[in-house]
Structures are given as C-alpha cells and as structure tokens.
Amino acid sequence: xxxxxSIIGCGLIGSSILRSVEEKKLAVKISVHDKSxxxxxxxxxxxxxxxxxxxxxxxxxxxxxxxxxxxxxxxEILLSIKSSLKEGSILTDTGSAxxxxxxxxxxxxxxxxxxxASHPIAGTEYSGPxxxxxxxxxxxxxxxxxxxQIAKNKLENLKKFWSKLGSKVKIMSFxxxxxxxxxxxxxxxxxxxxxxxxxxxxxxxxxxxxxEYSAGGLRDFTRIASSDPLMWKDIFIDxxxxxxxxLDNYSKNLDQIKNAIKNKDSKKLLEIFSSxxxxxxxxxxxxxxxxxxGFGRK
Amino acid sequence: xxxxxSIIGCGLIGSSILRSVEEKKLAVKISVHDKSxxxxxxxxxxxxxxxxxxxxxxxxxxxxxxxxxxxxxxxEILLSIKSSLKEGSILTDTGSAxxxxxxxxxxxxxxxxxxxASHPIAGTEYSGPxxxxxxxxxxxxxxxxxxxQIAKNKLENLKKFWSKLGSKVKIMSFxxxxxxxxxxxxxxxxxxxxxxxxxxxxxxxxxxxxxEYSAGGLRDFTRIASSDPLMWKDIFIDxxxxxxxxLDNYSKNLDQIKNAIKNKDSKKLLEIFSSxxxxxxxxxxxxxxxxxxGFGRK
Numbered sequence: 001x002x003x004x005x006s007i008i009g010c011g012l013i014g015s016s017i018l019r020s021v022e023e024k025k026l027a028v029k030i031s032v033h034d035k036s037x038x039x040x041x042x043x044x045x046x047x048x049x050x051x052x053x054x055x056x057x058x059x060x061x062x063x064x065x066x067x068x069x070x071x072x073x074x075x076e077i078l079l080s081i082k083s084s085l086k087e088g089s090i091l092t093d094t095g096s097a098x099x100x101x102x103x104x105x106x107x108x109x110x111x112x113x114x115x116x117a118s119h120p121i122a123g124t125e126y127s128g129p130x131x132x133x134x135x136x137x138x139x140x141x142x143x144x145x146x147x148x149q150i151a152k153n154k155l156e157n158l159k160k161f162w163s164k165l166g167s168k169v170k171i172m173s174f175x176x177x178x179x180x181x182x183x184x185x186x187x188x189x190x191x192x193x194x195x196x197x198x199x200x201x202x203x204x205x206x207x208x209x210x211x212e213y214s215a216g217g218l219r220d221f222t223r224i225a226s227s228d229p230l231m232w233k234d235i236f237i238d239x240x241x242x243x244x245x246x247l248d249n250y251s252k253n254l255d256q257i258k259n260a261i262k263n264k265d266s267k268k269l270l271e272i273f274s275s276x277x278x279x280x281x282x283x284x285x286x287x288x289x290x291x292x293x294g295f296g297r298k
Numbered sequence: 299x300x301x302x303x304s305i306i307g308c309g310l311i312g313s314s315i316l317r318s319v320e321e322k323k324l325a326v327k328i329s330v331h332d333k334s335x336x337x338x339x340x341x342x343x344x345x346x347x348x349x350x351x352x353x354x355x356x357x358x359x360x361x362x363x364x365x366x367x368x369x370x371x372x373x374e375i376l377l378s379i380k381s382s383l384k385e386g387s388i389l390t391d392t393g394s395a396x397x398x399x400x401x402x403x404x405x406x407x408x409x410x411x412x413x414x415a416s417h418p419i420a421g422t423e424y425s426g427p428x429x430x431x432x433x434x435x436x437x438x439x440x441x442x443x444x445x446x447q448i449a450k451n452k453l454e455n456l457k458k459f460w461s462k463l464g465s466k467v468k469i470m471s472f473x474x475x476x477x478x479x480x481x482x483x484x485x486x487x488x489x490x491x492x493x494x495x496x497x498x499x500x501x502x503x504x505x506x507x508x509x510e511y512s513a514g515g516l517r518d519f520t521r522i523a524s525s526d527p528l529m530w531k532d533i534f535i536d537x538x539x540x541x542x543x544x545l546d547n548y549s550k551n552l553d554q555i556k557n558a559i560k561n562k563d564s565k566k567l568l569e570i571f572s573s574x575x576x577x578x579x580x581x582x583x584x585x586x587x588x589x590x591x592g593f594g595r596k
Contacts, residue, residue, distance in 0.1 A: 180511055198547050209482075212439060213441070214581050221486055223587075233567035247555075279498050289521075295521065296595050
C-alpha cells in the first residue's frame with residue numbers, strides 16, 4: 001500500500017500499528033523511532049524493521065509518517081523532521097486532542113505534505129510496546145481531521161490504511177473532534193482520577209477495606225485511572241478549554257444529585273437515575289460495548 | 299443446613315440466592331415472596347419452591363429469613379412478618395446500606411430473633427430474577443454486621459451459609475460498613491450517573507457522536523449508570539450522611555485537577571495522574587478485578 005511507512009513513537013498505539021502493518025504487509029519498508037532507549041531495544045529484539053535512533057533518518061523517504069508520541073513532544077519531532085519530509089507524503093498522528101496540534105503543524109508551513117490528523121479510539125489501560133496488539137484497531141473507530149483543501153486522494157489513502165488495520169473511519173473537524181472527545185474520553189478520565197484519589201487515602205485506616213470491597217463500583221474506575229499519566233497530562237493541557245467547560249457542566253449535574261440527597265428527594269433521585277439507563281443500551285446497540293454483565297469479566 | 303429458608307424479594311440478588319440454595323441443597327424447604335406479580339409468575343414458572351403471595355406466610359416457620367428487597371420496603375416487610383417470625387430464627391438482608399436499617403430493626407424490639415445484616419458485594423448492571431445466577435457470589439465478599447451480643451453460633455451459621463454460596467465473609471460494624479461502601483460503591487454510582495447525564499444531552503447535535511465514540515472511556519461509566527434506579531435512590535437516602543461527606547472530598551479532588559488545567563500546570567497534573575496508577579495493581583492483587591486489558595471484554 002505504501003512504499004515506506006515511518007512510525008515515530010512506539011508505545012501501545014505505535015507498536016500496535018507496527019504489528020498490524022507488518023502482519024498485513026501494508027508497506028515495503030517500515031522505519032521506527034522512539035526516544036526511549038528501552039523501547040528501541042525492545043523493537044530491535046522483537047521486530048525486523050529499520051530502527052533509527054535519529055528521528056529525521058526514520059522519516060526520510062517515507063510516504064506515510066505516523067506520529068504516535070505524547071502531544072507535548074510533537075513540536076520537537078516536527079521541527080526535527082520538517083526538512084527531511086518527502087514531497088507528496090502523508091503526515092498523520094494518533095493523538096487524542098487535535099486543535100493545538102493542528103496550529104503547530106500549520107505554523108510549520110510544510111510544502112506539499114498532506115497533514116491529516118488521525119485518532120484511533122482504541123487502547124487499553126496498559127502502555128509501552130509490549131502491551132501492543134495487531135488487533136487493537138479492529139472494529140474500533142478512527143477519526144480523521146483535515147483542512148478542506150486537502151487532496152481527496154490523500155484522504156482516501158489514509159482512510160484505506162486505517163480500514164486495513166480493521167478500523168471504521170469517520171471525518172470530523174479538528175474543533176468538533178476535541179469537543180466530542182472531551183465528553184467521551186477526557187471528562188471520564190478527569191473523573192476517574194478524582195474518584196480514585198478520593199477513595200484511596202493512604203493514611204486512612206480503611207484503605208485495605210476500600211481495595212477489598214472495590215467490586216461495588218470503584219474497581220471499574222481504577223482501570224481508566226491507571227492510564228499513562230504522561231500522555232494524559234498533555235491531553236488535559238491541549239484540550240483545556242473544552243475540558244474545563246464540560247467539567248463545569250458535570251459539576252452542575254453532580255450538584256443536582258447532592259441537593260436531592262440533602263433534601264432526601266426520592267422523586268428527583270429516581271428521575272436522575274432513570275435518565276441514564278437507556279444510554280447503556282444505545283452504546284451496546286452501536287457496537288461500542290459488550291452486553292455481557294460486568295463487561296463479561298471473569 | 300437450614301430446615302426452611304425464606305427469601306423476601308426475588309430480583310437479581312434474591313433469585314441468585316434462590317438458585318444457589320437450590321443447587322447446593324442448603325434447605326429442606328424454600329419459600330419466596332415478591333411484591334411484583336410479574337416476578338411471582340416468573341418464580342412459579344422457573345422454580346419448584348413455595349411461592350407465597352402473603353409475606354408473613356412466606357416467613358412462617360423459617361429458620362433463615364433473607365430480605366432482598368429495596369431498602370425503602372424494609373419497614374413494611376418487617377412490620378408484616380414481625381409477629382410470625384419463629385423463635386430462634388436468623389433474620390438477615392442483602393442491602394447496600396446498614397445503619398438506618400439497623401435502627402428500624404432495633405425499634406421493632408424482636409424477641410429471640412438473631413438480626414445479622416448481610417451485604418454480598420456482588421451484582422451486575424442488570425436487575426430482575428431472570429438476570430440472577432447461582433454463581434453470582436462465588437469468590438465475592440459478603441460483609442456481615444451485628445450487635446456485639448449476638449449469639450456466636452448464629453453468626454457462625456450465617457457465615458457458613460454465605461461460604462456455601464461461594465462468598466468470602468468479613469464482619470464489620472454497621473457504621474464502618476456504611477462509610478467504606480460510600481467510598482467503594484455509592485460515590486462511584488453518584489459520579490457515574492452525573493457523568494452520563496453530562497455527556498449525553500439529548501438536545502445536543504453531537505449526541506450520536508458521543509454514543510459512537512464512547513470507547514474512549516465513557517462506556518465504562520454507563521454500565522454502573524444503568525443500575526436499578528429504585529434500589530439506588532434508597533441507598534442514597536439511607537446513607538446520605540456518608541455520601542455527602544465523600545462527595546465533598548471528591549469535589550475537592552476534582553477542583554485540584556480543574557485548577558491544574560487552568561494553570562496549565564504539567565507537574566501537578568502528572569503528580570495527580572501518577573498517584574492513582576498503583577491502586578489498580580493493588581485491586582488486581584487482591585483478586586478484585588481481572589488484569590486482562592479492558593476487563594477482557596470482546
């Protein structure tokens with residue numbers, strides 16, 4: 001499909017792309033770079049691809065460049081690779097926030113490079129290349145964002161690429177992406193981090209009880225709250241405007257519950273708790289979760 | 299083990315007890331009652347037990363009476379069965395809050411009845427008798443609470459009963475139970491209901507997008523937010539004091555994140571997000587969740 005694909009950053013997502021590209025033979029040549037020596041050693045040991053300690057070396061002659069590194073590292077990466085990018089190539093990424101990154105790319109003034117942002121809505125609570133899997137993107141959405149003047153054939157190429165990895169592809173503006181993801185992903189992470197910090201107070205004599213009896217609900221939240229801290233602090237800073245807005249709405253919703261509890265208002269509580277029941281059903285019908293009780297976990 | 303067991307309320311939990319008691323032959327006779335005609339029809343059709351439309355009839359001569367109904371129905375049930383309870387019998391329940399219920403039982407002034415509260419930390423997001431399973435309690439904790447003067451042999455009998463259902467049993471005071479569960483279960487439910495209400499605004503043009511891209515985190519919360527509304531409004535009213543207290547602590551933790559986002563304080567965000575990572579590991583080590591990525595869901 002591509003002569004050369006270059007993957008910059010090979011953690012959970014980058015290494016999953018690498019595995020899938022190899023498995024499905026989507027490139028003649030693959031080059032990879034990661035700024036961590038440990039990751040580079042892992043890649044050398046486990047893959048027969050071109051591992052480049054120099055990032056601009058990795059992207060040289062590539063037809064598709066995929067940045068799969070924390071958002072805060074984009075600027076440095078882009079400045080390093082800018083002059084060695086091949087004309088006509090597609091530049092993409094896998095980041096969870098788009099608006100700020102898009103500004104950085106636009107400011108670079110790249111010539112004859114098609115910048116199309118990608119966001120595969122896939123992942124697990126684990127990080128690092130050993131956690132990757134070639135089936136990570138199967139049946140998962142991948143959202144693409146690009147300027148209107150982007151060449152249609154380049155957009156089609158990238159859509160096909162993600163489809164080959166098993167993804168269903170949607171196009172969304174940079175702005176809409178960041179708003180929708182602030183609701184579906186960033187708010188849940190903020191909430192999960194807060195709740196785990198509230199429940200687990202290391203000084204509290206009940207700490208062990210809280211761990212033991214976490215199956216009453218808390219355990220579900222600890223999965224998300226164990227996501228990669230480095231990645232997440234970048235997302236919160238990049239998409240701060242949307243996140244602060246939805247956090248305010250969230251606090252208002254929580255205050256409704258607080259007030260209903262204070263007033264022992266059964267009717268209001270019942271109304272609130274009933275309103276959310278059908279959302280689960282809609283998510284299952286949309287193929288976005290299992291209907292097995294308790295996620296089908298053993 | 300018991301001559302006669304009576305189960306009052308046969309939804310997810312009650313019917314799971316019924317299935318397990320039958321399967322393991324823990325009683326010579328079993329009688330059941332549910333105030334819903336639909337549930338009674340289901341029980342008649344699927345079980346060969348004594349289905350009593352009259353609750354005091356169901357509990358007559360029972361050696362173990364298990365109330366597995368919403369907390370707000372306890373008072374009426376207890377007043378109805380009070381005079382027909384057998385001397386020397388054990389009265390228990392399966393409720394998620396204990397302090398208020400204990401007051402109700404004490405006020406009844408039962409004579410020669412051993413009141414020992416039970417709380418099996420087990421369940422799913424589904425409700426009703428068809429959702430029950432005989433293995434629901436396997437390897438799950440069950441917390442017992444009783445006054446200090448309770449007869450040791452009665453406590454032992456009830457411990458054995460839950461052990462036979464597959465549970466691991468712990469004893470905890472009514473007060474400690476309600477505090478610990480406010481952290482592990484009631485707070486997570488309040489938060490889940492709030493977040494789903496925030497993310498899904500039926501008037502919002504992005505509603506369908508939010509459903510489609512819920513795999514970024516939101517879908518996890520919709521499971522808990524689809525729990526039985528009737529049961530949960532009772533829990534929030536019964537355990538209001540603890541829940542309001544932990545909700546205040548939670549809001550403080552959330553404000554820390556909000557302020558760090560406002561100030562684009564990478565260091566603080568990294569510190570917050572790093573602090574919760576190891577809790578997941580502790581919960582997995584305690585056997586309270588799977589280490590499979592994404593709960594191992596398909």
